[in-house]
Amino acid sequence: MSARLAKVACMVVAELCVGILMPAKAGNPMAVLFSDPFNDPLNVMPARLVNDSACDSPQVPGGSLDLETAVDLALCNNPQIKASWAEVKAQASELGISRAAYLPTLSVNLSSLNTRTNYDDVGPPATSVRGNTVYASLAWRVLDFGQRAATEKSSQALLQAALASHDASIQKILNATVSAYFDVQTAAATWQSRQRSEATAAETLESIRRREANGLAAHGDVLQAAAAVARAALNQSRAQGSYHKAVAILAYTLGLDPGTPLVLPVLSTEKVITDGDDVGGPLAAWLDEVVVSHPEIRALQAQRLASVERIRATRAEGLPTVDFSINSYKNGYPGQGLSALSSRVTTIGVALNIPIFDGYAHTYRVRKAEAQAEQTLQQLADIQHIVREEVVKVYADVVSASANLQAAGRLLNATRDTLASAQRRYRGGAADIVEILNAQTALAEAELESVSSHAEWRSAHFQLLITSGKFDVTRLH
16 A cells, blocks of 8 residues: 555656646646757757857858858857857756756665575574665655745856857957958058059159150159159068968968968948948947947846845755655665565655754855855946946047048048149159159058058947947848
8 A cells, every 4th residue: 555655646746846847838848847858858958059059160262251251260160169158058057957956856776685694603593585675765855945946047047147158258259350350351452552552653663764765854763763663562562471461360360270371352442431320329329238238248147146046045045945755665774684574665754854053154155145246246337337438449439430431532532633633744744753753652651541441440340349249240241
């Protein structure tokens, strides 16, 4: 009769613990518990971990490397991203441990024993008993005044903090990748500008030589033009070296061999900035948005919630608990000899545990939890101040870059007109070689300013999106 009662009790306990473990899915209370009985039986792994943790390992394209592919390469090859994913997995497992506290524990011990008994001098003959013992135990905590609930909420918050920290790692890689990518584009555009300047200087030199041969130019003009060609060649060589250095840095940032050939699209200089379309809204709106979207702030907000729940869990440790247990013994008890007669014992019990005094250790554990919560609150306030200050700086950079871009465009147009006018006047004999060379130098510098201004604007625009936590891969185009 006792064995039958124990069997029924085990079935009731199993049904109850499944029912209270967590909310049912699709009306099926067993769906959560057995959603993935081998890898994730308690359904703690976030969807992002399942869907995004596997990297497709994109290959370097044979043609032009766009920014989206560069970001994919950097995220797939960077060890910080892999480490942050591992932290998410570890914290998800901690959540699983906290949810497992709602379930009963079941253990079975099987032993094969040979018990021999010898008697001194006078007495019964020695006896030997061979047999098996079976011990089964089921324990289930049915009441703890909120300790498990607070621990689960704390673990859930820490999982969200780990996910936000992963986003923060992505943000750092994005910052480095975007910066290195635009450095290469700027260096390439600078190199091309220096090549054009060298070509223009060479054309001017040939023109002056022809005029000298016809007696229309002095030899001094030829020497000055030749010196201009030499200076242009030197600048072109330095620009080429800067370009190759920027490519090597980008390859390293993407996790590739430094010697990997990379070809980037030509930096577009056709973007015209008009008032109102350069920053995407007033500064106040960006500052309000960053508190919600920035990953480091979200991580500390989740840690703050976890610390509050940890206080509740620590306080609940000093409250009574109620445990339910079922034990079954066959042919003896654990740690004792084999029973000479076949036997079966079943016990069912409810235990009430009331902590009374632990030397004030619980008091100081609560104080420690409260101090950690206060520390997290101050860290949150500090990171909010730092991030908002960074947004203010980057926002100012975008505004300044927009103004610089407009000014650079006007300067480029003016120097082009100046050079064309100087060339016409020189052919007509109304200007000297110095005016031509000065106009060429001014045009070369204006082209560099235009290239630099476009790169600065694009970089500042992306940095504002990244710093505020609003970056989206679709904004790469």
